[in-house]
Structures are given as C-alpha cells and as structure tokens.
Amino acid sequence: MIAAWMLYSVVISALVLVAAVPVERLVRTAGGSTRRVWSAALLLSVLLPVAGVVLKDSAAAVEIDDALVVASPAAGVVMDGVDVLSVLDGVLLAGWALLSTLLASALVGGLLATALRARRWRSAEIDGVSVLRSRDVGPAVIGVFRHRIVVPAWTASLDHAQRSMLLRHEQEHVKAGDPTLLLLTAALVAALPWNPLLWVMAARVRLAVETDCDRRVLQGSDRELRGYAELLLSVGARRSRAAYGVGFSLGRPFLEQRIERMTERGPGTTRAHTALILLGALGVLAAAWALPQPVRAAKVGDTVRLYCPIDTSKVSAKLLYGLDWTS
Secondary structure, eight states: HHHHHHHHHHHHHHHHHHHHHHHHHHHHHOOOHHHHHHHHHHHHHHHHHHHHHHHHTSEEEETTTEEEEEESHHHHHHHEEEEHGGHHHHHHHHHHHHHHHHHHHHHHHHHHHHHHTTTTTTEEEEEEEEEESSSSSSSEESSSSSSSSEEEEGGGGEEEEEEEEHHHHHHHHHTHHHHHHHHHHHHHHHHHHOOOHHHHHHHHHEEEEEEEEHHHHHTTTTHHHHHHHHHHHHHHHHHHOOOOOSSOOOOHHHHHHHHHHOOOOOOOOHHHHHHHHHHHHHHHHHHHHHHHHOOOOSSSSSOEESSSOOHHHHHHHHHHHHHOOOO
C-alpha cells in the first residue's frame, strides 16, 4: 500500500498548495507573516495523509458479515487502484529509504561541516553586534541550538548605513528563530523526499523567511527601500560561500522575487474578498480531507465487494448498535 499512500499524499499536498497560494497573497498584502502560512501548509501536507489513513480507516469501505461493503463506486476504484499499485511497493520503499538516507546524511554533514569551519572564525563586535568574522562565508545565521551571526571580511568595506541594515537583517533572523524553522523544514523534506510538492513548499518557506525578514527590517519605510534593494544586489553579486543556516542572499532568482515583493503596492482587500479567500481555502482543505483513503481490496478469505447503492442507515445500525439487517 506504499505506492497508493504516496499518490494519496501527493494529491492532498496539491490541494493544500492550491489553498495556501491565495492565503499567502492575502497575508502578504496585509503585512503579515507569510512564513507561517507555508509552514502550516507543509505541516498539513504531512499530517493530513497520516490522519486520513489512521482516523478514516473505515470511511471508504466497511466489513460486515464477511463482506466488504463499498460506500461508493469511487471508493471501489480507489481500492482497485491500491491493488494495482501495490506491485511497486518494494521498489518505492527501497528508493525512499535510500533517498532519505542520502538527504539526511547531507543535512547532518552540512551542519557538522559548518560547525567545524566556525571554530576557525574569530569572534568580533561590529557596530555593537556580536558576530563571527570569516574570510568568505556569509552573511548568515548559523547554529542549531545557539544561533550566531557570521559575516565575511568584505563587510568592512560597506558604509555604515548598509552594514547596519545587513546586521539588522541577521538579527531579525535570530529573533524569529529562522534557522530552526529551516532545519525542521529540511528534515521534513528528507523524511518524505518522494513528494515533489513538499520541495516546492520548502522553497516557499525559505523565500517567505527572507521576505518576512525584509519587511521587518524596512518596517514600511520607503526611505530605506532603495538602499536596501541595492544592498541585496551587492551582497548577491559577492557570491560568498554558503554555510548551513539562513543567509542574506539566496541567489539571483530569489533576490528578484524579494525586491519585487518589497516594491509591490497592491490594492487593499475588502472584508468580503478576505472572507471569500478564506472560505475557498477551507473548502479546498475540506476536499482534501474528504478524499477516499487507500484501502486494500484484497482480503484474507472469500471477500465479496458490493458496488451498489446500499441502505446506509442499516449499515450504520449494524456498525453502531450491532443490529441485524438483510439486503
């Protein structure tokens, strides 16, 4: 049932993604925290498939008097699909284990490598902020339990205003606990690497972490916007070596999106528009929850599947009260 559950999870993730996109836009327009939207979407994409299988074990079909009664033709199709896909279970499970092991190893290796390199960096104080000075790593925030700001040597060439914004940006990451959030995001992706939509959401989380930080640094000040955008481009052009953590620059595609989001001036939303978006998102999530979960059609013994309308009240009576019924 591994293959069917994977497909079930991907479909649910797609619906969660569809719900999260307009909500994220709404929250961004209101000046809220978009990283919370994508963190919640990522978490729902992991929890809903598990909850669906655990809590709705008899939703698609129930076994009564040695017969498997299917509540709807759609549920029967799902059950047949599970049996068809089950031939792939062994290969997919082996691939899952291998890919998760590789990603987990890369994650732990990156953390250890950063920790070892940090031993060679000197502690310093720049403009009243405690930092680690490296030769070519950063600017970034590193650490799992204790977060430290690391800046490369070239930051000394920045003028006071630019250096102040750069340090304020990294301080905001520390206050928000962004390195921990990104570590947990990476761990979820490593645990379920076969779901491509989790990779998409993880990228959204990373972008949201930076855009939320940009918003907090600027605090709606148009006066600093131009200088801050120029700083982003300047830091991006330096291409400092990466450290595992959260960094000031995420590469040119991310920089372009960050600058676009800083400069966008969209129209405000009315209460009716907000309510419509939220109701739509809830409707999509309800549809995700209502999806028939994978149920194996093959049963031990002679099991009969009935693909026909049934008296659901009689089924309920049998399940809840143990009453006898005939069809």
